[in-house]
Amino acid sequence: MGIIYSLNNITKQYSGTTALNNVDFELADGEIHSLVGKNGAGKSTLVGIMYGSIAPTSGTINLFGKDISHLTPMKAVSMGLFLVPQHPEFALDLTVSENMFLGHFLLKKDGALDRKLMDEHTNEIITRMKLKVNSRELMRRVDVESQQLLLAGKAFWIENAKIILLDEITATLSLKAKNTFYEILSEVVKKEKKSIVYITHRMQEVIQLSDRVTVLRNGIKIGTRDVKALSPIELTSMITGNEDISNKINVENDISKDNEPVISLRDFSSRNTFHNISLDVYKGEVVGIAGLEGSGASELMRAVFGIGKFYEGSMKFNGKEVVVHSPRKAMNLGIAYLTRDRESEGIIQGCTIEHNIMGSQYSKVTNKFGIINTGKANDLVGYMHNLLNIKMTTSKLPIDSLSGGNKQKVLFARMINNKPKLFMLDHATQGIDVEAIQEILRITREILSKESAIIMSSESIEDMMSICDRIIVMFVGEIVAEFARDDFQEERIFLKMQGFKEEKNEN
Amino acid sequence: MKIKRASLFLLDNFIWVLLIILIVSASGIPNFFSIRNFSNILYNSTAAGMMTLGMVFCLLVGHLDLSVEATYAFAPSMAVLFMVQWASIPPIAAVILTIIFGVIIGAFNGFISVKLSINPFMLTLCMQIILRGLVLYFIPQGIFGLPDGFTFLGGSKVFGTDIQLAVILFIAIFLIAHFVMKNFAFGKNLIATGSNKNAAYLTGVNTDKVRIIAFILSGTLSAIGGLFMAGRIGSVTNTMGEGAVMTVLASAVLGGVSMNGGKGTVLGAMGGVIFMSAISNVLTMWGFSPFLVSVVQGTLLLAAILFDNAREKLYLAIMRKA
Numbered sequence: 001m002g003i004i005y006s007l008n009n010i011t012k013q014y015s016g017t018t019a020l021n022n023v024d025f026e027l028a029d030g031e032i033h034s035l036v037g038k039n040g041a042g043k044s045t046l047v048g049i050m051y052g053s054i055a056p057t058s059g060t061i062n063l064f065g066k067d068i069s070h071l072t073p074m075k076a077v078s079m080g081l082f083l084v085p086q087h088p089e090f091a092l093d094l095t096v097s098e099n100m101f102l103g104h105f106l107l108k109k110d111g112a113l114d115r116k117l118m119d120e121h122t123n124e125i126i127t128r129m130k131l132k133v134n135s136r137e138l139m140r141r142v143d144v145e146s147q148q149l150l151l152a153g154k155a156f157w158i159e160n161a162k163i164i165l166l167d168e169i170t171a172t173l174s175l176k177a178k179n180t181f182y183e184i185l186s187e188v189v190k191k192e193k194k195s196i197v198y199i200t201h202r203m204q205e206v207i208q209l210s211d212r213v214t215v216l217r218n219g220i221k222i223g224t225r226d227v228k229a230l231s232p233i234e235l236t237s238m239i240t241g242n243e244d245i246s247n248k249i250n251v252e253n254d255i256s257k258d259n260e261p262v263i264s265l266r267d268f269s270s271r272n273t274f275h276n277i278s279l280d281v282y283k284g285e286v287v288g289i290a291g292l293e294g295s296g297a298s299e300l301m302r303a304v305f306g307i308g309k310f311y312e313g314s315m316k317f318n319g320k321e322v323v324v325h326s327p328r329k330a331m332n333l334g335i336a337y338l339t340r341d342r343e344s345e346g347i348i349q350g351c352t353i354e355h356n357i358m359g360s361q362y363s364k365v366t367n368k369f370g371i372i373n374t375g376k377a378n379d380l381v382g383y384m385h386n387l388l389n390i391k392m393t394t395s396k397l398p399i400d401s402l403s404g405g406n407k408q409k410v411l412f413a414r415m416i417n418n419k420p421k422l423f424m425l426d427h428a429t430q431g432i433d434v435e436a437i438q439e440i441l442r443i444t445r446e447i448l449s450k451e452s453a454i455i456m457s458s459e460s461i462e463d464m465m466s467i468c469d470r471i472i473v474m475f476v477g478e479i480v481a482e483f484a485r486d487d488f489q490e491e492r493i494f495l496k497m498q499g500f501k502e503e504k505n506e507n
Numbered sequence: 508m509k510i511k512r513a514s515l516f517l518l519d520n521f522i523w524v525l526l527i528i529l530i531v532s533a534s535g536i537p538n539f540f541s542i543r544n545f546s547n548i549l550y551n552s553t554a555a556g557m558m559t560l561g562m563v564f565c566l567l568v569g570h571l572d573l574s575v576e577a578t579y580a581f582a583p584s585m586a587v588l589f590m591v592q593w594a595s596i597p598p599i600a601a602v603i604l605t606i607i608f609g610v611i612i613g614a615f616n617g618f619i620s621v622k623l624s625i626n627p628f629m630l631t632l633c634m635q636i637i638l639r640g641l642v643l644y645f646i647p648q649g650i651f652g653l654p655d656g657f658t659f660l661g662g663s664k665v666f667g668t669d670i671q672l673a674v675i676l677f678i679a680i681f682l683i684a685h686f687v688m689k690n691f692a693f694g695k696n697l698i699a700t701g702s703n704k705n706a707a708y709l710t711g712v713n714t715d716k717v718r719i720i721a722f723i724l725s726g727t728l729s730a731i732g733g734l735f736m737a738g739r740i741g742s743v744t745n746t747m748g749e750g751a752v753m754t755v756l757a758s759a760v761l762g763g764v765s766m767n768g769g770k771g772t773v774l775g776a777m778g779g780v781i782f783m784s785a786i787s788n789v790l791t792m793w794g795f796s797p798f799l800v801s802v803v804q805g806t807l808l809l810a811a812i813l814f815d816n817a818r819e820k821l822y823l824a825i826m827r828k829a
Binding site (some may be wrong): 325345355362372 | 622690691693695696698699700703705706707709711713714719762769770821
């Protein structure tokens with residue numbers, strides 16, 4: 001098997017942080033090559049570079065034996081490479097067959113669209129993918145699962161790409177659709193000699209589908225292996241690493257379990273996202289929720305904060321039964337929430353740092369006429385500035401002048417401002433540099449948890465292990481395991497997150 | 508540091524800089540530099556200025572209110588009908604009634620668009636058509652010779668000077684609005700909602716309430732603008748304010764208020780309003796045809812929009828230099 005696509009010594013730096021460090025990648029003719037790694041390992045950056053949508057800082061690219069200096073998506077597609085992204089993008093108001101042939105319309109002699117022929121081809125694809133879709137239907141009326149498969153079909157048979165990048169394609173698929181897709185994929189690779197780069201989170205897929213696997217961690221390539229000679233445990237340790245997570249964060253806390261828990265959930269359910277969650281968290285306690293995309297962890301926190309109204313079950317706050325139907329209600333009770341989507345839901349773009357720290361709390365620093373006391377506001381901002389060590393020249397600058405880690409601290413300041421009894425931190429360490437991660441963890445443990453209860457999630461199990469008293473694992477909306485601090489083992493937690501039932505622990 | 512401050516100040520108040528340039532370049536015109544002429548320029552801004560201020564609240568919160576020009580005609584017209592035809596209420600009551608109509612229309616726009624999630628652009632367009640239709644139906648000929656008790660807001664002068672009461676009110680209302688936006692929690696919440704509604708909601712801002720209030724302010728201020736106009740011409744007509752919404756938007760954008768919400772200041776918008784009136788004053792004095800005046804106004808607006816993009820980049824560039 002010859003190498004048809006190789007990337008050598010690829011490095012990508014974003015203002016200050018290194019997303020990829022000297023990574024090599026080779027794709028052989030007719031193989032399925034999995035690309036795995038935890039969130040933030042650099043998978044999406046590497047895929048972007050392969051597809052030409054991200055320019056590497058340094059490194060060389062060789063596609064079909066040709067050295068390519070400036071790869072663009074357009075060039076990539078014209079050379080026979082196609083990306084099927086995690087969330088397919090279609091022109092929703094065109095029909096299915098129009099979408100399938102968008103960019104490659106089949107025309108009749110007079111120049112009009114040859115609908116009949118396009119429908120025929122589309123129906124062929126629909127049959128091969130075992131879908132129940134009408135080719136004349138508007139794409140808007142087609143469910144996401146079918147859209148995802150249609151796009152894969154387009155890549156296979158209409159674009160006729162030689163190399164296809166599949167980015168977490170099964171994330172939105174049901175079990176049945178997944179199995180159909182696996183069959184088609186192996187068939188396509190075997191019979192039509194296509195090469196696949198398969199980006200995934202799921203180890204089962206790696207083992208079941210692929211010939212080789214490349215593992216990334218923290219922007220570094222850990223290795224490329226033949227899958228046949230690889231056990232799940234080995235793969236897991238390649239992905240998670242066995243680093244010693246010694247750190248100097250003080251985790252001593254008085255957890256007063258004699259008192260009422262700060263928050264107590266019983267049979268807490270939301271129709272599609274999580275089921276029968278029962279959970280008590282006490283003052284001084286830090287509880288981590290581990291789970292993949294779709295585990296329901298984020299949705300659970302959002303429901304407790306009153307976003308999205310439809311949940312069942314009971315929620316007690318400081319011993320009192322409460323119903324929370326808006327963030328304002330939650331905040332008045334003493335609940336704080338850090339969104340995982342910092343840029344679009346967290347910071348208020350275009351406003352100053354001060355405004356972002358104050359949030360909706362300006363009304364608390366006004367005099368009796370409702371006029372804002374600037375002195376008081378300044379004091380508060382200054383206090384937060386010192387407490388959280390926010391790096392800024394002045395709080396009157398726009399929030400966008402700060403780095404990710406400092407923006408995150410601003411959001412922490414905003415929460416602390418309201419003196420909550422419960423903090424819910426969704427992916428608190430996402431998208432910030434290593435130093436800032438340590439600071440955020442320290443703040444969480446040493447400042448926030450002194451007076452409050454904390455529920456947190458993180459894409460990094462290590463982060464949670466370093467400061468949590470307990471880690472709860474959620475899988476498809478249910479709590480499937482709980483680990484006390486003494487039992488923390490990254491591999492075991494990782495396997496539980498993947499939904500492995502029995503532990504395949506050889507020891 | 509001083510240079511940086513000064514350049515930031517100039518960027519933020521660019522419209523006022525333009526206004527000064529305009530005034531200086533017009534200084535050759537005889538009689539231009541007179542209290543009477545300046546007062547006239549301001550007087551011409553008052554009615555549209557109120558509509559603009561209302562629109563600014565809506566723009567800042569991230570919406571559009573196309574019904575301002577119809578409210579401007581509808582509110583005073585109906586109040587006048589109550590005064591002279593339907594109920595003979597006293598003039599001062601008619602003044603208050605006008606304002607109440609404005610509040611009601613704004614509240615209706617706000618509640619329907621926010622609570623029923625209807626696109627405010629479409630809703631207020633419907634309101635514009637409906638209200639204009641009602642005005643045309645009820646006062647096909649216009650109503651003339653209104654009593655002083657109704658027209659004093661727009662028509663009277665202060666203490667026998669040459670300065671109209673409306674000018675004083677115009678300046679006062681803008682300054683109050685500026686103060687509220689800068690120094691009240693409401694102003695901060697309004698800007699936050701316009702900048703990022705989702706984030707504002709998650710920090711506990713009652714974004715629905717803020718948006719409804721913006722519409723109420725818009726309706727109310729438009730009604731006050733209508734009062735100024737009715738007072739000035741001593742009548743209500745069914746063509747009052749027709750097509751004004753475009754000038755209103757132009758003034759706001761010229762003053763640095765963004766169509767995307769969250770960005771802009773009340774004082775900037777005030778500069779925009781005065782500039783629109785000043786440029787037409789200057790060009791008329793120079794002997795331009797009124798048709799060419801709108802060509803110039805339109806061109807300036809286009810330039811302002813182009814400048815707006817550049818301004819954001821300049822702003823960040825200057826900030827970074829710190």
